[in-house]
Amino acid sequence: GENVEQHPSTLSVQEGDSAVIKCTYSDSASNYFPWYKQELGKGPQLIIDIRSNVGEKKDQRIAVTLNKTAKHFSLHITETQPEDSAVYFCAASRSGTSYDKVIFGPGTSLSVIP
């Protein structure tokens, strides 16, 4: 079945450093890749997404890259701040089809040390 792997499971960085989270997916028909941030006691919040016709997308300090050939995609956070500390989930889906079931990775717990 469909699967999304995510690494690392935990990540600690110093404030101001960059953080990178990597994901791989198994379903070659996946065409939509969202990233969610989940703070303690809250539901996941969409922070950035990318579709398969784009290789890279950036929004201020956050960027996502996609390599469809290798079925890899990554989240890059620059100039990290303490408020970036949270659990981050990558996901993949066949958006626009009746198989549009979002498969989530297991999550990465990011800690930004002041």
Place this chain on the structure above:
Amino acid sequence: EAGVTQSPTHLIKTRGQQVTLRCSPISGHTSVYWYQQALGLGLQFLLWYDEGEERNRGNFPPRFSGRQFPNYSSELNVNALELEDSALYLCASSLLYQPQHFGDGTRLSIL
């Protein structure tokens, strides 16, 4: 604009009981999704409803069921509760095939 709202926020049940969780989507959204997030685990897809119809279902037993009402709100029903059903149940809504927006979930504890 109000976000996705879920009720109740917390719930305690015992084994064998039945529970109903509720979700109100963002105004205008027609799709509602349900996920289970067990402690320390990722989000497991449960159900997807759009325009009142079940569109897709995850690998969960039939005692997990739900429905979507004409106003697009949704219920998730779980029968014959088991200890391993203890989890955070998350609801998300979207326009069809658009990004999903999540509520803060219902924390279900089974004793």
